[in-house]
Amino acid sequence: MPNEHGQITEEDMKAPQGMIRLVMEDMRDGELEIIADFHQGHKPRIAIEAAQTLQEYSEHIYTLWDDQGNNISLED
Secondary structure, three states, rough: OOOOOOOOOOOHHHHOOOOEEEEOOOOOOEEEEEEEEEEOOOHHHHHHHHHOHHHHHHHHHHHHOEEEEEEEEOOO
């Protein structure tokens, strides 16, 4: 859960059991935002590719996290 300032914490990076969590970092202010949780598969990458085509979101950083809180490489 976000902390009292509305910021997501390290514990928030953990996706629900058996899922992948997509997190976006806004490069204007460094804010992190949970975008969605996905079942294993290619859909998170489709969402990232779609977001990067939109000018408003093209400069943001997107990361994927597993249910143990481990960062998943986008190249895998």
